[in-house]
Amino acid sequence: MNNYKAKIYPINPHEQQIIGYKCYPSILAIPDPIDLAIICIPEKLVLQAVNECAKKKVANLIIISSGYSEIGNKKDEEELKKVLEKNKIKLMGVNCLGNYDAHTKFDSMFIPTSRLKRPKPGYISFISQSGALGAAILDLMAFNNYGISKFISYGNATNLDESDYLEYLSKDPNTKVICMYIEGVKDGNKFMNITKQVSIKKPVIILKGGKSEGGSKAVMSHTGSMAGSYEVYKAVFKQCNLFEVNSLEEMFNLARLLENTVKPKGTKVQVITNGGGYGVIGIDNVVKNDLKLAEIYLRTKNELKSKLPPLVSINNPIDLIGDANDERFNITIDKCLKDNNIDILLVLLLPQTPLITENIVNVISKLNGLNKKPIIVVCTGGLFAQKIKSDLELKNVICFNHITNAVESIKNMCNYYKL
Amino acid sequence: MNNYKAKIYPINPHEQQIIGYKCYPSILAIPDPIDLAIICIPEKLVLQAVNECAKKKVANLIIISSGYSEIGNKKDEEELKKVLEKNKIKLMGVNCLGNYDAHTKFDSMFIPTSRLKRPKPGYISFISQSGALGAAILDLMAFNNYGISKFISYGNATNLDESDYLEYLSKDPNTKVICMYIEGVKDGNKFMNITKQVSIKKPVIILKGGKSEGGSKAVMSHTGSMAGSYEVYKAVFKQCNLFEVNSLEEMFNLARLLENTVKPKGTKVQVITNGGGYGVIGIDNVVKNDLKLAEIYLRTKNELKSKLPPLVSINNPIDLIGDANDERFNITIDKCLKDNNIDILLVLLLPQTPLITENIVNVISKLNGLNKKPIIVVCTGGLFAQKIKSDLELKNVICFNHITNAVESIKNMCNYYKL
Numbered sequence: 001m002n003n004y005k006a007k008i009y010p011i012n013p014h015e016q017q018i019i020g021y022k023c024y025p026s027i028l029a030i031p032d033p034i035d036l037a038i039i040c041i042p043e044k045l046v047l048q049a050v051n052e053c054a055k056k057k058v059a060n061l062i063i064i065s066s067g068y069s070e071i072g073n074k075k076d077e078e079e080l081k082k083v084l085e086k087n088k089i090k091l092m093g094v095n096c097l098g099n100y101d102a103h104t105k106f107d108s109m110f111i112p113t114s115r116l117k118r119p120k121p122g123y124i125s126f127i128s129q130s131g132a133l134g135a136a137i138l139d140l141m142a143f144n145n146y147g148i149s150k151f152i153s154y155g156n157a158t159n160l161d162e163s164d165y166l167e168y169l170s171k172d173p174n175t176k177v178i179c180m181y182i183e184g185v186k187d188g189n190k191f192m193n194i195t196k197q198v199s200i201k202k203p204v205i206i207l208k209g210g211k212s213e214g215g216s217k218a219v220m221s222h223t224g225s226m227a228g229s230y231e232v233y234k235a236v237f238k239q240c241n242l243f244e245v246n247s248l249e250e251m252f253n254l255a256r257l258l259e260n261t262v263k264p265k266g267t268k269v270q271v272i273t274n275g276g277g278y279g280v281i282g283i284d285n286v287v288k289n290d291l292k293l294a295e296i297y298l299r300t301k302n303e304l305k306s307k308l309p310p311l312v313s314i315n316n317p318i319d320l321i322g323d324a325n326d327e328r329f330n331i332t333i334d335k336c337l338k339d340n341n342i343d344i345l346l347v348l349l350l351p352q353t354p355l356i357t358e359n360i361v362n363v364i365s366k367l368n369g370l371n372k373k374p375i376i377v378v379c380t381g382g383l384f385a386q387k388i389k390s391d392l393e394l395k396n397v398i399c400f401n402h403i404t405n406a407v408e409s410i411k412n413m414c415n416y417y418k419l
Numbered sequence: 420m421n422n423y424k425a426k427i428y429p430i431n432p433h434e435q436q437i438i439g440y441k442c443y444p445s446i447l448a449i450p451d452p453i454d455l456a457i458i459c460i461p462e463k464l465v466l467q468a469v470n471e472c473a474k475k476k477v478a479n480l481i482i483i484s485s486g487y488s489e490i491g492n493k494k495d496e497e498e499l500k501k502v503l504e505k506n507k508i509k510l511m512g513v514n515c516l517g518n519y520d521a522h523t524k525f526d527s528m529f530i531p532t533s534r535l536k537r538p539k540p541g542y543i544s545f546i547s548q549s550g551a552l553g554a555a556i557l558d559l560m561a562f563n564n565y566g567i568s569k570f571i572s573y574g575n576a577t578n579l580d581e582s583d584y585l586e587y588l589s590k591d592p593n594t595k596v597i598c599m600y601i602e603g604v605k606d607g608n609k610f611m612n613i614t615k616q617v618s619i620k621k622p623v624i625i626l627k628g629g630k631s632e633g634g635s636k637a638v639m640s641h642t643g644s645m646a647g648s649y650e651v652y653k654a655v656f657k658q659c660n661l662f663e664v665n666s667l668e669e670m671f672n673l674a675r676l677l678e679n680t681v682k683p684k685g686t687k688v689q690v691i692t693n694g695g696g697y698g699v700i701g702i703d704n705v706v707k708n709d710l711k712l713a714e715i716y717l718r719t720k721n722e723l724k725s726k727l728p729p730l731v732s733i734n735n736p737i738d739l740i741g742d743a744n745d746e747r748f749n750i751t752i753d754k755c756l757k758d759n760n761i762d763i764l765l766v767l768l769l770p771q772t773p774l775i776t777e778n779i780v781n782v783i784s785k786l787n788g789l790n791k792k793p794i795i796v797v798c799t800g801g802l803f804a805q806k807i808k809s810d811l812e813l814k815n816v817i818c819f820n821h822i823t824n825a826v827e828s829i830k831n832m833c834n835y836y837k838l
Binding site for chain 2 (some may be wrong): 071111112114115116117128129130131132133134135136137139140143177181185207209210211213214215217218219246247248249274275276277278279280281283284286287288294311314315316317319322350351352353354358381382383384385386401402404410
């Protein structure tokens, strides 16, 4: 709850104070009205606490505590559910990691920031049935300087379920793209009705866990969900316009593209590089992913020829060769942004050569800020390369370590836009 | 040339001293015999320098200088070639980045260590027709604590070509796995004869640049090679037992597995995790990649049950759940190493949960050091996760950021061994 602007009332019968806040023996001892209670006590004590919340007229709960249907204890979860319904209390949980809002800094995750760094504010929201998986991804996103809007770990979905969160995020102004990891769906009809509406408004990218027979068995002992037939899920996702991916990287790579870049006019990709071999691999990947190779206009070609050294090769790829400096990239990207025969720019930057400086970040981010076309950067290497990558991401330029992921993501973006 | 034990004689007509070494106006002015000359001067001066080397009876040359057939200047390269042949001089280059030996610290690469960190000694050697690409990969390998043996950038292959380097590496005791990036082959028959021999002795992993028509055109203006028909190359690779991959990551991921892990007995994979969702995704990936799901023996199961908390789920995956500590991994990996129904261990470690400590590195590396079965780790997250990953790599435990790459690499390893 660091940095979140709210009045906080810790509750614990044995303490007078917790990290500087006055501590109360029960929620009923708090003089003020309460908007939200976060319960994180042993399972056997939860029901009493919830009853006290009901008495206090608390409308919203997060229950982190586990020990319910995920370990076969369906009875206690059913009983809890009834109390919540009777008192019209909305619950996130039980058996969840908590949630996080990078914009308001609301943070109910029980993992300390030393282990799980919180990502900067962005416009991707992530709903995850699995807490640990969500935690790992958040941590990786923060490390890579990727932004997030809201992270929702909903555990057993005792009361609110994935469809409710989807509906909520569809109306959230800080959410541009919705990512979901689900193992099973609580209510199929509700899910289909809601996702059909949501996916018209915002991209919904989905990863299904438990696709295989073995994975499906694993789901049973994880969240107690029925993973169901993957073929059925696949058909539902398609019918509801959910964009299905095969891995978490693929999910977030696509989400970042949809969050940060303009929609391209078509699928014609121009490769710009300072490493010949990387240019060759870039082109091979563009072709392999059924994207089109842009054919630069003769006029652009001549303009570039007049401004660049004679050894530079201006085709697709444009090879700015080993002694390329930042300005050579500046001139080339600028001209390519103006060439109508090019829809997407793939910049393969190898920063090992000495004439590339840190200023390349300003060069690319300034041109990217014009929002004319998607500019996707690949920057491979060690410390200096990682710094450039990280600084580009801070300025909302999408940057990958590897060509394969970059081109796969461009393909997914084009598929999403049905180009 | 930092740290390399050799006597160094800089040559430059205008200087008396270069970084502390006495400087000579010409190689002919050096009193001692010379084993190797590295030439890195403008192209128009190279031939004279080579003639002087011939007079001095230098048998080995590296020429970094460019300006030959790669820009259409075939004449000068042919002339140079004749001088080399006449004097029986072996040449690495022209138009190359230089080379690097992590064991002897021989380093003729012209990129400073501030831009291109040199990897630690290992047993993977990398032959690359493209210098910049090689530089980026070396830099990334160093950053990730991966080891290397020799890096050879051979540019235009004026005299020694890829087949010569392959033959050399097949006899090199510090090379266990050979990686190659090629755009075109200089002499097809020679290549086939040599690779057939080499691939019996050591794994050769190959990435071909210029597979597509567009990529093939790009090759022309890059190294001036004929990329040729990819279908023909593909058939040749297969016939010569070269293991073809589709990306540089895939290449080095497989190479690291072949370098560091024992050969598995079969393809039965056991997943061990502390994150239920990750376990589910792990299993889905194992199945998707046509590997087998290990079925742990009942005896092992019972032994584990007696040592682990009741909530732990012992199937495939084994889910050590959110409060797992290092010891829980220790017990489980140890028992799985002893279970004959398991061939490969895939450990999906989410280090965000507070009871996992830095000691997990010792736990896993000690068990991996027994060399019983391949143990492949996935560790996803930010700073703490990256530190664990990096420390595991330092102790020769293969660790990935993402499940997809890990399982793809296991599949490639099994395919390589024809399991």
